Amino acid sequence: MGRRSFPWLLTEVPWAEGPQFTRGTYEGLPLLSYGCAPRDKLATYRQLRAMGLRPGGQDPVAVLFVRHRASGTTSFASLYLIERAAPVRPMTRAKFTALAKANLARRICRRCGRDPLYVLPTSTRLCWPCSEIADTSTAHAA
Ligand SMILES: [Zn+2]
Structure with a gap:
């Protein structure tokens, strides 16, 4: 060359x-x-x-x-x-989608798998009805 x-x-x-x-x-x-x-x-x-x-x-x-x-x-x-x-766009669509998914994951109850439309307590990751069931069952077991 x-x-x-x-x-x-x-x-x-x-x-x-x-x-x-x-x-x-x-x-x-x-x-x-x-x-x-x-x-x-x-x-x-x-x-x-x-x-x-x-x-x-x-x-x-x-x-x-x-x-x-x-x-x-x-x-x-x-x-x-x-x-x-x-x-330059401050937030790309991909970033926005990733953030929305992360928020959604924090809302899914790990017991019933439903989305109660609010962010669950990070300690339990349970929706209110499920955390009540969990409370009573532990109370009975105790
Ligand atoms: Zn639940």
């Missing part, structure tokens, strides 16, 4: 009016080198997260490449339009 070069190329891009200088294309997307990507318009996933944003369902509009001089490798990162990014 030889060292790939990325010659400058004027192309139409989604983030600016009129052709912009790019470094060709990478997997069908305009390729940009570190430093020529407009920081006010494009951001990597990490940069979006740092701004409290997420891609929000949009596809990357460009690819950024960074040459690491020390290791001699090139890494690529997807670039997203900042104006199309969405704020």
